Amino acid sequence: MSRWLRRGAIALLVVALCWGLDRLFEAFLVEYAVRIVIFCGLNAILAVGLNLINGTTGQFSIGHAGFMAVGAYGGAYTVVQLETWLGPSLTALPTFAQQAVALTSGVLVGATVAAIAGFLVGVPSLRLRGDYLAIVTLGFGEIIRLLFNNSETFGGATGYSGGRPLGLTTYTSFFWVALWAVIVVTVVAHLTRSSYGRALRAIREDEIAAEAVGLPTTRLKVMAFVVSAAAAGIAGALFAHLQSAVRPDDFKLDRSVDMIVMIIVGGLGSVTGAVLGGIFVAVTLELFRQWAEYRLVAYALLLVVLMIVRPQGLLGTRELDLAAVGRWWRARRTGGAS
Amino acid sequence: MVTFLQQLVNGLTVGAIYALIALGYTMVYGVLGLINFAHGEVFMVGTYVGIYAALALGYEAMRPEAFGPHQALVVMLAAMAGAAMLGLTIERLAYRPVRGAPRLTALITAIGVSLLLQNLGMLVFGADPESFPRIVVERVYDVGGVVVTNVKLLIVAIAIVLVVALELLVHRTWTGKAMRALSFNMGAARLMGIAVDRVIAQTFAIGSALAAAGGILFGLDQSKCDPQMGVLVGLKAFVAAVVGGIGNIRGAALGGLLIGVAEQMTAGYLSADYRDAITFVLLIGVLLLRPAGLLGTVRQEKV
Numbered sequence: 001m002s003r004w005l006r007r008g009a010i011a012l013l014v015v016a017l018c019w020g021l022d023r024l025f026e027a028f029l030v031e032y033a034v035r036i037v038i039f040c041g042l043n044a045i046l047a048v049g050l051n052l053i054n055g056t057t058g059q060f061s062i063g064h065a066g067f068m069a070v071g072a073y074g075g076a077y078t079v080v081q082l083e084t085w086l087g088p089s090l091t092a093l094p095t096f097a098q099q100a101v102a103l104t105s106g107v108l109v110g111a112t113v114a115a116i117a118g119f120l121v122g123v124p125s126l127r128l129r130g131d132y133l134a135i136v137t138l139g140f141g142e143i144i145r146l147l148f149n150n151s152e153t154f155g156g157a158t159g160y161s162g163g164r165p166l167g168l169t170t171y172t173s174f175f176w177v178a179l180w181a182v183i184v185v186t187v188v189a190h191l192t193r194s195s196y197g198r199a200l201r202a203i204r205e206d207e208i209a210a211e212a213v214g215l216p217t218t219r220l221k222v223m224a225f226v227v228s229a230a231a232a233g234i235a236g237a238l239f240a241h242l243q244s245a246v247r248p249d250d251f252k253l254d255r256s257v258d259m260i261v262m263i264i265v266g267g268l269g270s271v272t273g274a275v276l277g278g279i280f281v282a283v284t285l286e287l288f289r290q291w292a293e294y295r296l297v298a299y300a301l302l303l304v305v306l307m308i309v310r311p312q313g314l315l316g317t318r319e320l321d322l323a324a325v326g327r328w329w330r331a332r333r334t335g336g337a338s
Numbered sequence: 339m340v341t342f343l344q345q346l347v348n349g350l351t352v353g354a355i356y357a358l359i360a361l362g363y364t365m366v367y368g369v370l371g372l373i374n375f376a377h378g379e380v381f382m383v384g385t386y387v388g389i390y391a392a393l394a395l396g397y398e399a400m401r402p403e404a405f406g407p408h409q410a411l412v413v414m415l416a417a418m419a420g421a422a423m424l425g426l427t428i429e430r431l432a433y434r435p436v437r438g439a440p441r442l443t444a445l446i447t448a449i450g451v452s453l454l455l456q457n458l459g460m461l462v463f464g465a466d467p468e469s470f471p472r473i474v475v476e477r478v479y480d481v482g483g484v485v486v487t488n489v490k491l492l493i494v495a496i497a498i499v500l501v502v503a504l505e506l507l508v509h510r511t512w513t514g515k516a517m518r519a520l521s522f523n524m525g526a527a528r529l530m531g532i533a534v535d536r537v538i539a540q541t542f543a544i545g546s547a548l549a550a551a552g553g554i555l556f557g558l559d560q561s562k563c564d565p566q567m568g569v570l571v572g573l574k575a576f577v578a579a580v581v582g583g584i585g586n587i588r589g590a591a592l593g594g595l596l597i598g599v600a601e602q603m604t605a606g607y608l609s610a611d612y613r614d615a616i617t618f619v620l621l622i623g624v625l626l627l628r629p630a631g632l633l634g635t636v637r638q639e640k641v
Contacts, residue, residue: 060442062449124626131373131445132625135576139618150611253569257453264446293465296457303450308435311443 014182022175034174036286038242041177042235043278045184047262048271049231052188054260055269055313056197057224058204059126060134063141064232065255066121067114069248070144071233072240073154075110079103079241080162083169103171107180107237114233115226117144122225126218141256149248159247167244177238181275184231189271191227200224201269254296258285261299264306267315276320277313340483345606346599351490351559353598354497358552359575360582360590361504362545368521368585369541371441375448376428377549378572379455380421384550385470385563386463387420388413392471402472410473414554418547425546426539434535452568459565467564470557493555500551501591504544508587517541521585570614574601577621583634592632596620 025034050064079102083090090098125136154160161167191197199220202210211217240246258281266277288295306313359381366374391413397405432451436444477488508514516537519527528534556571557563578597582589597617604616624631 058442060445124622128625128629131441132580132629134445135373135580136622136625138573139577139621143615143618146611146615150609257449260446260449293457293460296453297461300450300452300454300457304432304447304454307439307443307447307450308432311436311439311446 015179018175018178018182021178022173025174036282038172038174038177039282039285040279041174041181042239043258043262043282044181044275045177045231045235045238045278046259047266047274047278047281048185048188049228049235050259051263051266051269051271051274052191052200052231053221053224053228055263055267055274056192056204057200057221059221059225060131061137061225061228062134062253062256062260063121063137063139063144064228064259065251065253066137066141066144067118067229067232068236068239068255069148069246069251070117070229071110071114071236072246072251073148073160073236074113074233075106075237076160076162076168076240076246077154078109079106079171080164080168082106083162099171099173099176102169103176103238103241106171106241107176107234110237110240111230111233114236115230117233118226118229119222122222122229126221126225138253138256141251141253145248145251148251155245157248159245159249161245168241168246170243171241172238180234180238184234185271185275188227188231192271196220196223204269257299261303264303264313267313267318270313270315270319272320273313273315273318276315341606343484345602347484347486347490349599349602350595351493351598352602353578353595354494355552355556355559355594356571356575356578356598357591357594358497358500358555359549359571360578360594361501361587362549363576363579364582364584364587364590365517365541365545367579369517369538370433370437370444372433372444373448373576374433374545375445375572376432376451376455377545378568378570378575379452379459380424380428380546380568381549381553381556381572381575382459382563382565382568383424383455384417384421384546385553385557385567386459386468387550388417388554388557389468389471389563391416392473397471397473399471403475405471405473407474413473414551417550417554421546421550421553422543425542429539429542452572456565456568463565465565467562470561470563472558472561474558489558493559496551496555500548501587504548505587507544513537513540574614574617577617580631581620581624583631586631586633589631589633 025037029037046064046068050061053059053061082102082105086101090101093101121137121140125133125140128136148154148160149157155163192200199210199215202213202215203217203220207217239250262277262281263274264277265280266273266275284295288298359377362377362380363374366372366377392405392409395405395409395412397409428451432447433444436447474489474492479486479488508517516527516532517540519530519532520534520537520541524534527537552575553563556567574597575594578593579590580593581596582591582593584590597620600616600620601613605613628634
């Protein structure tokens, strides 16, 4: 019983912390800076999700922008339907309640449809290995984008704005992004530490050996792929309600490359590393916006140099752990005293 | 029927170009087991070298007929030489250091090199599309309603010559034998006294030169190029290599033609919007039904 009490208390504390930070950012940061912090959160969700399949399981996907697109369109479509259905009874609610109702349902639906898409893509393509898988996911990502680009329901190339002149309602605030980031990180971190996580790492290290000791490798890979796609869907749905329309051009190959840079900078297979990588990409993207054409040159160079010098990424599979840092610090101090 | 034949002619032309580029993918994959993502960018740079070579040789947009066929040949050779140099540089600086590393590391390196060249291309050549000089004056023939141009015929002819030349190189020369030995077993090849590094470098140089030849033909056919053109064309050529059976030269040629025709048929009968999607549909279909490709041989995996 006390375990549940403790968990409840932690959950409440996290919500309060997210809310407090949200208020703090709103009060002290300019709108532009708030946007950067929001993107840090979105990238963290994307990177942690992608890292589960690319880093922990070792199955390289370069088409995750497609799942983000599915989540974004699915979420936006749901919210628009919900708004028309509820009508004035929704707008009568206070802002926070509106966000809670609309955004939560949008994100849940976005995550579900992205997971379904992940399952449909994953089952056939995860039978392939290594580089072939990379190419097939790339192909699927492009096909998903082209389908949205040519779909009349979703506004084609101009994007989906719910058929309204003002476009989608911007529900997403830092609070919601932070909350979902905490949820995704918690789920993925627990998954990574569980027996499932061990099985996934076994697949990464040696797939044939993993199969030989009786692991259902295909099922595990599909599961990791589905969870990873769902995380991209959550980020997509949140991203959709940050602006007035969802455009197919937001989900080009560049987006997938950004995600790969995040997890490689952070370390393939490290959850905390992925969060840091996500923040790194969000911040550099903004800092170097006026030199946008040099930014991609720099990213590309960074990728090549990292692969030659430190192929496992900056953190590798290690986790950034505050307790470990504390232990290291104490050990150093006592070591110095004696 | 006329529409069908017209799309077939267009498809075979584009397919011949894909086939030339696919050869580079298939050779590098055969020897190193690496998807050379940067190959599409080598193709792009080759095309630009061609543009600059034509301008340096005194090409004038107002009087394209003053540009002689021997000059066009020089343009082609210059582009091939430039691309070969680039291929060698990429291999030496980026791929050789990660040769012993896990495949994923090499794959990410290749993606990085591709992005690097693409964005450097935007800085150096400018992001706006450029029109390719008409170094061969176009003549149009009407064959029973089907439009055929001398440029299209030339493209197919050059592609056939180059594919046959490569086939001969790989099967009739010592270099070719060394390449085949490498793709079979690199360690054993080294022990037999084959200079592995040199043969790999030669593979890159030849593949890159073929991509540049494809680039010049692409420029003649489409008359437009931009620094990002390598992404889609490269991807399609790679798909062509996989569809035909990667590591197999005839397969790459077959795959290229197949992709080209499928693409033009989709554009003609379905919708131009799905022209690019059909490539991936074909890829996924072939990989699921026949993972080794149409002409590839299944290799038993050893534990």
